[in-house]
Amino acid sequence: MMQQEKKNIKRRLEKRMRIFLLLVFLVFSLLVGRLGYLQLVQGEEYERLAAGNRIRILPLQSPRGEMFDRQGRVLVANRLAPTVSVIPMDLQEQEDPLSVLERLGELLGFDVLEQFQDTIEKKKARKEFRLFEPIRVATDVDIATLTAVEEHLMELPGVVIEEQPVRDYVMGDIGAHIVGYVREISREELEEWRDKGYRMGDLVGKTGLERVFDGILRGEDGGRRVEVDAVGHPIRDQGKKAPIQGNSLQLTLDAEIQAVATRVLRENLERLQTLAYKPMRNAVAGAVVVLDINSGAVRALVSEPSYDPNIFTKEKLSDSEWQKLNDPILKPQLNRVLRGEYPSGSTFKMLTAIAGLEKGIITPEDSINCTGFYWRVEPKRCWNWDRGGHGRVDLRRAIAESCNIYFYDLGYRTGINTLTEYADLFGMGKPTGIELHPGEKGGFLATPQWRREHFGEPWQPGETLSAAIGQGFSTATPLQMANYVAMIANGGIRYRPYLVDKIISPAGEIVEEFAPEILDRVAVAPETLKAVREGMRAVVEPRGTGYGTFVNCPVPVAGKTGTAENPHGDSHGWFVGFAPAQRPEIALAVLIEQGGSGSSAAAPVARDIFTAIYQENQQDLLFPDSPS
Numbered sequence: 048m049m050q051q052e053k054k055n056i057k058r059r060l061e062k063r064m065r066i067f068l069l070l071v072f073l074v075f076s077l078l079v080g081r082l083g084y085l086q087l088v089q090g091e092e093y094e095r096l097a098a099g100n101r102i103r104i105l106p107l108q109s110p111r112g113e114m115f116d117r118q119g120r121v122l123v124a125n126r127l128a129p130t131v132s133v134i135p136m137d138l139q140e141q142e143d144p145l146s147v148l149e150r151l152g153e154l155l156g157f158d159v160l161e162q163f164q165d166t167i168e169k170k171k172a173r174k175e176f177r178l179f180e181p182i183r184v185a186t187d188v189d190i191a192t193l194t195a196v197e198e199h200l201m202e203l204p205g206v207v208i209e210e211q212p213v214r215d216y217v218m219g220d221i222g223a224h225i226v227g228y229v230r231e232i233s234r235e236e237l238e239e240w241r242d243k244g245y246r247m248g249d250l251v252g253k254t255g256l257e258r259v260f261d262g263i264l265r266g267e268d269g270g271r272r273v274e275v276d277a278v279g280h281p282i283r284d285q286g287k288k289a290p291i292q293g294n295s296l297q298l299t300l301d302a303e304i305q306a307v308a309t310r311v312l313r314e315n316l317e318r319l320q321t322l323a324y325k326p327m328r329n330a331v332a333g334a335v336v337v338l339d340i341n342s343g344a345v346r347a348l349v350s351e352p353s354y355d356p357n358i359f360t361k362e363k364l365s366d367s368e369w370q371k372l373n374d375p376i377l378k379p380q381l382n383r384v385l386r387g388e389y390p391s392g393s394t395f396k397m398l399t400a401i402a403g404l405e406k407g408i409i410t411p412e413d414s415i416n417c418t419g420f421y422w423r424v425e426p427k428r429c430w431n432w433d434r435g436g437h438g439r440v441d442l443r444r445a446i447a448e449s450c451n452i453y454f455y456d457l458g459y460r461t462g463i464n465t466l467t468e469y470a471d472l473f474g475m476g477k478p479t480g481i482e483l484h485p486g487e488k489g490g491f492l493a494t495p496q497w498r499r500e501h502f503g504e505p506w507q508p509g510e511t512l513s514a515a516i517g518q519g520f521s522t523a524t525p526l527q528m529a530n531y532v533a534m535i536a537n538g539g540i541r542y543r544p545y546l547v548d549k550i551i552s553p554a555g556e557i558v559e560e561f562a563p564e565i566l567d568r569v570a571v572a573p574e575t576l577k578a579v580r581e582g583m584r585a586v587v588e589p590r591g592t593g594y595g596t597f598v599n600c601p602v603p604v605a606g607k608t609g610t611a612e613n614p615h616g617d618s619h620g621w622f623v624g625f626a627p628a629q630r631p632e633i634a635l636a637v638l639i640e641q642g643g644s645g646s647s648a649a650a651p652v653a654r655d656i657f658t659a660i661y662q663e664n665q666q667d668l669l670f671p672d673s674p675s
Contacts, residue, residue, distance in 0.1 A: 106180065106269075106270050107270055107288070108290065109212075109265070109266030111264045111293045112264040112295035112296065113295040113296075114226055114256065114296045115298065116297075116298055116301055117298065117299055118302070119297070120302045122300070124214075125214060125292075128210065128212075129193050129209070130211045131151070131185040131206065133206055134181050135167065137205030145160065147203055151203055154199060155185050155188070156192065162363075166182050181207055183362070184362070185362055186211065186360060187213055187360050193208070213360045214229055214356070214357070218305075220353040223354055224350045224382040225255055225256060225546065226255050226257060227255020227356065228253055231248055231251075232249050232250075232251050254380070255483060256296060256482075259482055260547065260550075263293065263296070264294065270288050292553045294550050297549040297551060298548060299339070299342075299546055300345060300347065304337055304660060305349065308652075308656050311652050311655035315333075327641060327642055327643055329641040330643070331376075333350075333642070333649075334638045335348070335384075336348055337633055338633065340537045340631050343530070343533070343542025347656075348526075350387075354372055382483070383525065383638070383640075384524065384526050385487040385524060385526055387525065388488050391609060392518070392610050392621050393449045393451075393516055393609040393610065394528060394608075394622075394623045394645075396516060397583065398475075398531075399457055401576070402461050404574075404575040404579075405469070410442075411442045413441060413442070415453055416438065417439075419433070419434070421452045423456070424508045424511075424512060425508070425509040427512055428451070436450075437452070443578070446607065447592070448591065448592060449586075458511050464494075466515060473531045474534070474567075475490055480544070482547060490524050490527050491522045493520035493521045525636045532607075532624065532634045535580060535625075536580070537631065538576060539571045540569075541569065543565075543566050545564070549561070580605055580628075586605070586624075587600070592645075593608050593646055596646065601658055602626045602660075604625070604626045606622055606625070608622055608644070608645035609621030609622070609623070617642070617643055619641060620637075620639040620645040621636070621649050622635075637650075
């Protein structure tokens with residue numbers, strides 16, 4: 048029994064061994080067969096994959112939303128531009144990575160190594176460095192340079208050429224202070240933007256609407272999953288998440304009016320600098336604002352000198368470009384419309400008139416005799432004192448001929464507190480609230496309390512006389528001046544000036560629409576504003592300070608010239624006004640820094656703008672929604 052049992056066990060073991068050997072043979076046969084198939088049938092395919100067995104995720108930058116004017120004309124768009132990037136992981140695997148960067152720098156024409164290392168250090172400092180993420184070293188590369196890089200691409204492991212969307216500012220240096228520009232986030236700015244999901248290397252709006260509406264304009268980035276070869280060059284796509292474009296802005300701006308206002312301002316600045324008699328050499332800067340008086344919509348906003356925001360699409364500005372942008376005298380990046388603060392000169396006289404009329408100090412018919420000199424409080428003289436003054440003047444003629452003596456006397460009787468009260472009602476001394484903030488200045492209204500706090504002295508009566516004609520301590524911005532004259536034209540409604548009319552999705556749907564916003568309705572009698580408007584109309588009629596300039600203007604205009612004393616140089620020239628005079632639609636303010644008198648410096652700019660807007664048959668085209 049024992050022997051038979053041993054034989055049975057032996058037979059079972061032999062049977063199991065034969066099964067095991069059979070299984071081993073089958074597995075081995077399958078492996079050999081599979082190996083043979085891979086070698087003979089798919090050998091070439093896997094040989095290629097062996098050389099390119101790495102996957103990279105390449106980010107795809109989303110295009111920002113566009114900007115259009117009120118008629119749908121494109122102001123800011125995007126275009127695809129060739130970019131050159133370096134992937135640190137692929138570069139790191141080379142025997143001599145520095146030589147690759149040096150060679151790339153020779154082809155691109157600048158020190159790529161320094162820029163590349165600086166970018167990596169910044170990313171590491173913010174814990175945002177990723178070996179597989181490309182680092183862009185050149186954007187919007189010209190065709191000749193791009194061709195040279197492509198020809199030597201096999202010598203440049205880790206270098207990738209792509210197309211990325213870049214901003215295209217269609218009007219160049221026209222409207223630059225409105226739209227602004229985009230640029231990569233700097234190390235100093237990152238903390239401000241980090242909470243909104245931004246990282247080093249991201250583009251962000253630096254100024255203008257690009258900055259204020261950055262979150263609206265910014266799209267959603269995508270990415271490509273690509274197979275790369277041994278030197279990191281893409282072989283084929285393995286999938287892509289398409290980027291999503293940001294929302295677009297339709298502006299209240301009219302591109303035609305903006306272009307005309309810019310052109311005529313530049314032409315008149317050049318004219319003033321080259322006058323045969325007493326050229327105004329320092330008249331190199333100015334500002335223009337055109338507003339719809341019935342809504343506060345901005346039709347044009349011009350600050351000169353300007354700059355071309357397209358230069359910021361480059362990775363690095365040239366020394367000459369940088370110096371020009373930061374010229375301490377011209378200050379081309381300064382938006383003078385919002386941030387330039389100037390004495391208002393004689394354009395303030397309408398406010399003095401309104402204060403006097405509303406307080407019952409004068410009537411429109413009351414008159415005084417201007418001999419050219421004023422002796423009450425302290426000696427003062429009129430601007431035409433050498434001609435014996437203006438003679439007897441009432442309110443209408445005082446505004447028309449800008450009689451200082453009339454307004455000295457009215458200011459003295461009205462008092463500084465009342466003048467300040469009405470200046471505040473008409474928006475002086477505070478920002479208008481336009482969406483181009485932050486950065487809008489509010490101008491300044493001097494008060495007796497301010498005088499005492501800053502100088503330790505009481506307000507002097509003679510300072511009230513200066514304030515009544517727009518001289519002295521108080522200042523205003525061109526935008527405030529345009530808004531103030533719009534209030535005179537529309538019956539005392541203070542609108543918030545605005546530039547963005549609609550936010551539009553990439554599919555063309557309206558995401559948000561902005562309506563005119565009334566900030567205040569000033570309780571001023573219609574008769575008061577009517578009397579002031581009649582005086583402004585007389586400015587461009589015979590004997591008025593603007594008559595010679597507007598004699599052939601195709602539209603009836605009401606306005607006021609102003610010459611503001613400037614302790615740092617020549618006087619600033621002002622013109623504010625509205626048109627058509629009897630049925631106002633637009634208000635306008637023009638400032639010429641160090642241009643001299645408003646009648647010779649600023650009024651010609653206003654005339655040319657009004658003329659361009661109101662050419663025959665153009666009125667309904669430009670302002671179809673204005674009420675009758």
